[in-house]
Amino acid sequence: MTSAATDRIAIVGTGLAGLSAAERLREIGWRGEITMIGEEPHRPYNRTPLSKQLLTGDRQPPELALNVYTELDAAWRLSTRALDLDVERRELLLPGGEQLPFDGLIIASGVEPRHLPGSPLHSDRVWMLRTLADARNIDAALARARHVAVIGGGFIGCEIACSARTRALDVTVIDVSPTLLHRSLGPALGAMIGDLHRDHGVRLHLGVGVRGWSEDKRGVTVLLDDGEQVRADAAVVGVGTVPRTDWLWHTGLDLSDGVLCAPTTHVMGTDGDPIDGITAAGDVARWPNLRFDDVPRRVEHWINAIEMGRHAADALLQGPQDASPFVPVPRFWSHQHGVRIQSVGMPGLGTDMTILDGDPARCRTVAGYTRPGPDGAPILVGAVALDSPRTLLAYRDRIGHPLATVPGRRQVAA
CATH class of the missing domain: 3.50.50.60 (FAD/NAD(P)-binding domain)
Structure with missing residues (x-):
């Protein structure tokens, strides 16, 4: 040592x-x-x-x-x-x-949790999730609610929306991004996840921010930038x-x-x-x-x-002189409405997305995220799979290496 x-x-x-x-x-x-x-x-x-x-x-x-x-x-x-x-x-x-x-x-x-400016700091109807105590409070709030508003379309917000739908609650998700999971998956796969939530009864207000809040004995009202109001019994804020x-x-x-x-x-x-x-x-x-x-x-x-x-x-x-660099391939997963979402690498670094395998319309696909290398060749920096865990494994070890052009694959902006 x-x-x-x-x-x-x-x-x-x-x-x-x-x-x-x-x-x-x-x-x-x-x-x-x-x-x-x-x-x-x-x-x-x-x-x-x-x-x-x-x-x-x-x-x-x-x-x-x-x-x-x-x-x-x-x-x-x-x-x-x-x-x-x-x-x-x-x-x-x-x-x-x-x-x-x-x-x-x-x-x-x-x-x-990041505080959303203007949202109530101390309220028994508006919550943020980080700790076990937070989860217990949200669980109790959902037990009394019929309609819950979720502010934030990232993984925490989407997972809470799924859990609330499992409890047969009406759910509205609000996010300033045009698609769910926009930062993590990009617009194409994010739009697919949005359709998945809609198919399971979640109402989405996307591309619009929160202008204000009001509370009374019956619940909470979220005023949106476009003038629409979302009335709910409880709200969960998950904006990062x-x-x-x-x-x-x-x-x-x-x-x-x-x-x-x-x-x-x-x-x-x-x-x-x-x-x-x-x-x-x-x-x-x-x-x-x-x-x-x-x-x-x-x-x-x-x-x-x-x-x-x-x-x-x-x-x-x-010590700093003898320790090796920490160079992992990041991985994460999420389950939403029965669909398994898995990611390897850092998709957010990609400038382009290519469908590598499967059928996106059926929510069973693998998408590769690339950016140009020094010679202009696309370097695979991340991959995301929807209900395709075994196929994703084939691409995990390719992270950081050039992605050969595959004829017929569809490429879109990441």
Whole structure:
């Protein structure tokens, strides 16, 4: 071990990335002290079912606990919020003025829901989803509702709409983008998912924003930019997330969109060099995935949190000079109205989309997302499958390589 992380490692964040980092430390035989610091009162749990199985009743909160396959022997500081970080003194500031010294630090503080300007901050009819407590509140609100409005057409919004329809509720989805999942899938596949939702009874207001809100004893009214009003018993706002970096504001670190990291996941210092003994992982980390390019980005996916947490643990012990770059192929999945959506790579980097296999009209297809390489040849940067998991596997290993032109394939703008 060449890093400054020798005896005491603190992990800020008790989600999937933080837990994966702690497991990796023990898995490779590190025997020092591990302190897990998390705001929620719960041990690490699976957030993925919060917008799906938990709201449909298929799973209960006790079933969400994440399995631990290695004895962590960690000190758990739950219901505890990190307030500040002193990089030079290697100390965390905790509530009550407590100063927690560390030799190594892994930042995995995650994200929180983005607030929609103008939406009610404290209401028993308007909710945002991030934690188990949020999901319980939404579940209770849906139990009293007949019509729910969902603001946001990303994955969280679409999954909540599916769950509400499973409960036989009337559902309206509102989004400023012209299609659902616009940023993740592009216009063509996004339009297909929109048709899927319409076919299952979801009303869509797309390409229009929210102008205002009003509440009364009977429910909530959402006023749209085009003058239309959507009346509902409850509303769920899912318009994205923001990194949990407020506790790092006094450090001088680059927090413009999460914690800026080197390719190895080491946090970049104020001098522009990676900081030995401090790494970051999961949704809060912004790093350049050199498999694609040198632009730092955040990736908010389940598998990325696991893999990055493990890599951040290795990198912490190896040090900036010896650690390898973190170059994953991002993957994620979603189930909507019985259709399985899977993605590999980074489709959002593509400039063109090509149907590689299947029939889009039947929601059984694989689409490839490409961008021009140095010689102008299309480089495959991502692929998305609808109910075609085995076919998608054939393209996973091609990410980052030229995509040969296939006669008869239909190409559209991504």
